[in-house]
Amino acid sequence: MTTATSTSELRMPADVGGFTIAKSFEVTARSITAFAGGVDDFNPVYFEDDRPEGLIAHPGMVFTWQWNSRFTPDRDLDLQLVRRGVQSWLDVRFNRPIREGDIITCQGQSIAVKQIRPGVLSTQHFTFRDSGGETVAVMDSSGITRGAELDGDEAELESAPPVPQRSSDTDTPVWTTTVPIDPQAPHVYTECADIWNPIHTERKVALAAGLPDIILHGSASLLIALREVINRNLGGDPTRVTRFAGQFRGMVIPGTDVTVNALEVRDEGDREVIFYEMLNDQGELAISNGVVVAS
Numbered sequence: 001m002t003t004a005t006s007t008s009e010l011r012m013p014a015d016v017g018g019f020t021i022a023k024s025f026e027v028t029a030r031s032i033t034a035f036a037g038g039v040d041d042f043n044p045v046y047f048e049d050d051r052p053e054g055l056i057a058h059p060g061m062v063f064t065w066q067w068n069s070r071f072t073p074d075r076d077l078d079l080q081l082v083r084r085g086v087q088s089w090l091d092v093r094f095n096r097p098i099r100e101g102d103i104i105t106c107q108g109q110s111i112a113v114k115q116i117r118p119g120v121l122s123t124q125h126f127t128f129r130d131s132g133g134e135t136v137a138v139m140d141s142s143g144i145t146r147g148a149e150l151d152g153d154e155a156e157l158e159s160a161p162p163v164p165q166r167s168s169d170t171d172t173p174v175w176t177t178t179v180p181i182d183p184q185a186p187h188v189y190t191e192c193a194d195i196w197n198p199i200h201t202e203r204k205v206a207l208a209a210g211l212p213d214i215i216l217h218g219s220a221s222l223l224i225a226l227r228e229v230i231n232r233n234l235g236g237d238p239t240r241v242t243r244f245a246g247q248f249r250g251m252v253i254p255g256t257d258v259t260v261n262a263l264e265v266r267d268e269g270d271r272e273v274i275f276y277e278m279l280n281d282q283g284e285l286a287i288s289n290g291v292v293v294a295s
Contacts, residue, residue: 012081012120012145014113014152020124022107023069027057029100035061038192039223040185043236049100057098059241060193060223062139065106066126067195081145087218088121089289090141091160091245095134097238103131111140112156119146125158163245164291166264166275173261175232179224181216183255189220216252221278221286225260229274229292233265242271243293249285256281271295 025031029049036046036058045056098104105128112123121144128137140160182188186200195217198205206214226244234240252258264275272294278287 010148011151012148016155020108024105027102054100063219069106089247115150218248240294246290
């Protein structure tokens with residue numbers, strides 16, 4: 001349920017511990033191919049559905065399940081708070097690859113709130129379980145509600161494990177690539193991923209929100225970088241991905257180019273760690289502190 005209030009009364013409840021609705025999703029060939037097509041990732045493991053072992057689910061499909069399981073129908077939610085929310089960072093960790101035929105149930109929990117200068121920083125922890133009840137992946141996702149004040153005390157139930165850090169601060173990339181973003185990319189991703197927010201597809205809504213135009217979803221931007229890392233460093237094998245994370249910094253405007261830079265590739269014996277960033281067409285950071293961990 002949503003309610004409206006004036007911007008001078010933007011008080012965000014310190015609601016830590018509450019759960020979102022749990023929803024289950026069948027991982028079908030149709031959903032896998034649609035999602036992969038929505039981010040221009042034409043890896044055969046997402047499309048060759050005559051493979052004896054079946055299709056591999058795109059790692060980014062966790063965004064679809066998280067987005068559609070984020071609801072709290074038993075609690076009132078201020079519409080102004082919803083409109084002022086922007087994603088800050090995320091961290092996804094896999095216990096195993098997700099495959100065609102899996103039934104994935106997703107549920108989130110609010111685990112932290114903190115007052116910062118731009119507004120209220122809140123973090124949710126989403127768990128993805130298979131039909132046997134085993135956890136196959138988890139996601140920690142944080143967002144900022146701009147201009148809001150915390151109504152209550154700061155709290156943290158748990159925190160994500162530390163993200164690997166670069167061992168060098170050199171500005172010389174290991175590799176770099178420029179990727180054009182089609183003008184219709186947000187519309188395609190919206191429908192293929194079933195993730196709809198009108199600032200990504202409706203220009204009048206984006207302009208009313210103070211944006212220069214519609215912008216590409218942060219998750220879509222991150223998955224473009226992940227695609228490049230998988231293809232360039234992991235031999236095109238997404239089942240090797242055990243973790244990916246990144247911080248959202250700037251806007252990507254459809255019809256422009258982005259640049260993905262691999263800043264460091266580290267072999268740690270039992271795992272490989274790739275650090276990356278994404279720049280928009282203005283040379284500004286769109287994604288910073290990006291990291292992919294692979295087996």
